[in-house]
Amino acid sequence: MKKMLYILSITLLFGLNYNAFARDQIKIVGSSTVYPFATVVAERFGKSSGFKTPVIESTGSGGGLKLFCAGLGTEHPDITNASRRIKTKEVQKCSKNGVDDITEIKVGFDGIALANAKSGPTLKLSLKELYLALARVVPADKEGNTVKPNPYKMWNEINPDLPAAPIVVIGPPPTSGTRDAFNELAIEKGCKKFPGRKALKKENKKLYKAECRGIREDGPYVEAGENDNLIIEKLVADPGAIGVFGYSFLDQNRDKVKPSEIDGVLPKFEDISSGKYPVSRSLFFYVKNAHAAVIPGIKEYVREFTAEKAIGSDGYLISKGLIPLPNDERMKFAKDGKKLAKFNPKELIKK
Amino acid sequence: MSNTKIIRESLKKRHLAESRFKAYGILGIISATLFLMAILSTIYIEGKSAFKSTYIKINIFYDPSIIDPEGTRDIEEIKFANYRKIIKNSLKNYFPEVIGREELKNLISFISSSEEENLMKAVLENNELIGSDKIVWLKASSTIDVINKNPEMKNLPESNRLISDQELVWFNKLVLSGDVKFGLNKDFFLKADSTEPEQAGILGSILGSFFTLLITLILSFPVAVAAGVFLEELAPKNKFTDFIEININNLAAVPSIIFGLLGLAIFLNLMHLPRSAPVVGGMVLALMTLPTIIIATRVSLKAVPPSIREAAIGLGATKFQAVIHHVLPLAVPGIATGTIIGMSRALGESAPLLLIGMVAFIVDIPGSFVDSATVLPVQIYLWKSTAARGFVELTAAGVIVLLTFLILMNALAIFVRNKFEKKW
Numbered sequence: 041m042k043k044m045l046y047i048l049s050i051t052l053l054f055g056l057n058y059n060a061f062a063r064d065q066i067k068i069v070g071s072s073t074v075y076p077f078a079t080v081v082a083e084r085f086g087k088s089s090g091f092k093t094p095v096i097e098s099t100g101s102g103g104g105l106k107l108f109c110a111g112l113g114t115e116h117p118d119i120t121n122a123s124r125r126i127k128t129k130e131v132q133k134c135s136k137n138g139v140d141d142i143t144e145i146k147v148g149f150d151g152i153a154l155a156n157a158k159s160g161p162t163l164k165l166s167l168k169e170l171y172l173a174l175a176r177v178v179p180a181d182k183e184g185n186t187v188k189p190n191p192y193k194m195w196n197e198i199n200p201d202l203p204a205a206p207i208v209v210i211g212p213p214p215t216s217g218t219r220d221a222f223n224e225l226a227i228e229k230g231c232k233k234f235p236g237r238k239a240l241k242k243e244n245k246k247l248y249k250a251e252c253r254g255i256r257e258d259g260p261y262v263e264a265g266e267n268d269n270l271i272i273e274k275l276v277a278d279p280g281a282i283g284v285f286g287y288s289f290l291d292q293n294r295d296k297v298k299p300s301e302i303d304g305v306l307p308k309f310e311d312i313s314s315g316k317y318p319v320s321r322s323l324f325f326y327v328k329n330a331h332a333a334v335i336p337g338i339k340e341y342v343r344e345f346t347a348e349k350a351i352g353s354d355g356y357l358i359s360k361g362l363i364p365l366p367n368d369e370r371m372k373f374a375k376d377g378k379k380l381a382k383f384n385p386k387e388l389i390k391k
Numbered sequence: 392m393s394n395t396k397i398i399r400e401s402l403k404k405r406h407l408a409e410s411r412f413k414a415y416g417i418l419g420i421i422s423a424t425l426f427l428m429a430i431l432s433t434i435y436i437e438g439k440s441a442f443k444s445t446y447i448k449i450n451i452f453y454d455p456s457i458i459d460p461e462g463t464r465d466i467e468e469i470k471f472a473n474y475r476k477i478i479k480n481s482l483k484n485y486f487p488e489v490i491g492r493e494e495l496k497n498l499i500s501f502i503s504s505s506e507e508e509n510l511m512k513a514v515l516e517n518n519e520l521i522g523s524d525k526i527v528w529l530k531a532s533s534t535i536d537v538i539n540k541n542p543e544m545k546n547l548p549e550s551n552r553l554i555s556d557q558e559l560v561w562f563n564k565l566v567l568s569g570d571v572k573f574g575l576n577k578d579f580f581l582k583a584d585s586t587e588p589e590q591a592g593i594l595g596s597i598l599g600s601f602f603t604l605l606i607t608l609i610l611s612f613p614v615a616v617a618a619g620v621f622l623e624e625l626a627p628k629n630k631f632t633d634f635i636e637i638n639i640n641n642l643a644a645v646p647s648i649i650f651g652l653l654g655l656a657i658f659l660n661l662m663h664l665p666r667s668a669p670v671v672g673g674m675v676l677a678l679m680t681l682p683t684i685i686i687a688t689r690v691s692l693k694a695v696p697p698s699i700r701e702a703a704i705g706l707g708a709t710k711f712q713a714v715i716h717h718v719l720p721l722a723v724p725g726i727a728t729g730t731i732i733g734m735s736r737a738l739g740e741s742a743p744l745l746l747i748g749m750v751a752f753i754v755d756i757p758g759s760f761v762d763s764a765t766v767l768p769v770q771i772y773l774w775k776s777t778a779a780r781g782f783v784e785l786t787a788a789g790v791i792v793l794l795t796f797l798i799l800m801n802a803l804a805i806f807v808r809n810k811f812e813k814k815w
Contacts, residue, residue: 076586269777291778295547
């Protein structure tokens with residue numbers, strides 16, 4: 041028994057030492073929205089390339105970038121997925137820790153769907169109505185020059201054509217990239233429809249962001265965690281509730297839930313791709329270029345992810361619910377990925 | 392009124408209160424049992440179908456012009472041949488009416504992509520196959536499997552179904568000619584995670600759990616027993632040891648996520664140990680299990696009658712000898728029971744492992760303590776949060792496997808206690 045323990049502890053020490061020096065497996069962290077796509081790529085890559093299958097952790101976009109930017113070295117991840125673009129603050133944090141040579145790859149689009157149970161009514165919403173239903177503060181006058189706390193409890197208080205049902209929207213928590221995108225693409229766009237609010241953007245950007253992106257916390261918006269399947273289950277149990285989640289989940293659960301029209305457009309493949317559907321965002325991943333020389337397979341993984349057979353209009357990720365990039369854009373990112381082009385943070389400021 | 396009368400009159404009331412109390416107890420037990428039954432039966436009903444999967448009978452022609460066009464029987468050549476095309480050609484023969492490119496693509500999606508690899512392996516094993524015909528049962532893809540397991544889905548309108556009308560026609564043709572059957576889902580027991588539900592298995596996470604628990608046991612058991620023996624038998628009773636004792640008892644009640652935070656801060660950020668590795672998971676869970684085993688050790692040492700110690704010391708043994716030779720062996724059954732229960736708690740634990748990166752998509756089956764791995768409860772969580780429909784039954788099946796292990800471990804604990812424990 042004593043001898044066995046001795047041997048075990050020695051092998052353990054050797055095992056640890058070995059790993060501290062080398063890692064032959066790509067480590068990926070990041071967005072839970074990109075996760076289902078990245079896992080498919082990783083699995084195919086592992087099967088076909090002869091490299092080890094990359095390990096992918098779903099940490100949310102923000103959490104992933106935090107880990108990614110923590111430094112260089114094998115204990116830090118090589119790639120992070122994001123369902124939004126990297127922020128200037130994160131770029132700064134990255135370069136402070138020595139991670140200043142990164143490559144940005146856009147892989148496609150994802151629509152954010154609003155859907156409810158099959159047994160419930162089909163809803164036709166506008167961005168403005170969505171904003172009025174979910175914002176923390178709503179305009180107190182017609183122009184939107186002053187605000188008041190959100191008083192609406194029923195859909196038909198906002199628009200008499202909507203059903204006389206309480207507002208219940210189940211969606212992701214603030215750590216989620218989906219939530220960031222929803223706030224920015226749905227709520228803020230609805231907010232901008234009021235001239236007074238739009239004018240505020242120039243006067244006081246901070247206040248504008250807080251008021252036009254802030255979601256109410258008095259009950260009607262229910263945070264459901266990063267688990268989109270859970271949202272679908274809750275929708276089935278409560279036909280009056282509306283859920284907020286990625287298009288791929290809608291696609292997989294067509295027999296349980298149905299989408300709502302936003303500004304007259306249903307979340308359909310073609311309409312998200314063309315930009316006609318208003319609530320859609322881009323999906324990215326970021327590569328740590330300093331690791332590409334050390335960890336085997338990074339370049340090949342990037343090539344697999346940007347290949348036409350993966351994200352081209354006929355690719356295998358498309359049948360998983362990813363909305364493809366226009367062809368020339370995909371070619372551009374495939375080229376960036378091939379030479380691991382350094383990301384220029386100035387691109388972020390331009391906008 | 393005399394005292395006896397008061398007592399006699401209140402008697403009925405007191406008896407009533409007693410029977411009411413009894414009824415509450417029975418009600419409690421009944422409702423607890425009902426809840427347990429409801430949980431177990433839903434998991435069983437949902438999960439039992441994951442142990443079987445759909446297979447489709449196909450006559451495969453091992454076309455030499457595809458597998459080995461040069462006729463050299465070169466292994467590399469055979470490995471990289473397009474086996475998808477072989478399956479496609481065989482399906483084409485079965486459904487001669489399907490010609491369009493798009494239609495063929497839908498048709499071939501009936502068969503799980505893992506079968507391409509299996510065909511390749513079959514050819515590698517037996518070169519004689521090349522050029523021959525063979526009837527084989529190929530695993531169906533998850534969508535087909537879901538339809539086959541839930542026949543009521545066939546009646547849904549096309550938009551609500553997972554497959555199109557045309558695919559349903561093909562599928563019905565296969566069913567009518569008896570070319571669809573259920574078979575054991577071997578992949579579930581032999582593989583690790585996958586993005587395709589029909590190829591996902593539990594073995595990777597079972598091994599991950601195994602490595603993690605082994606580390607937990609190696610680290611926590613000796614330390615905890617030593618600490619327990621010292622505190623109970625050898626340590627002087629003073630304020631300092633009291634303080635330690637209180638702290639150990641408190642530690643046993645600390646939420647497990649705290650140990651995860653500790654592991655993240657010390658093992659990962661300070662000591663730079665690898666993320667997602669069972670060795671770190673084991674270290675974190677060892678910290679969590681330590682107080683449980685210490686307390687179990689002390690309780691079972693306390694249960695050994697003092698006469699044993701006194702007899703040993705009376706015969707000239709030192710205090711240390713009395714403990715090691717006489718008291719500790721008698722306490723072993725109790726310590727073992729406590730350890731097994733601590734281990735089964737560690738097996739079901741997921742929260743602290745989330746923080747050290749053991750929640751990840753891992754396809755390769757772990758082979759050592761430092762390979763990236765997940766554990767059983769985390770695998771269940773991962774499957775639960777995946778979109779594809781086939782994962783619903785896998786989630787429940789994962790729960791069944793986890794519960795089986797837990798029941799086995801707890802049964803072992805009860806067995807050890809009943810078999811070896813001495814009554815004084």
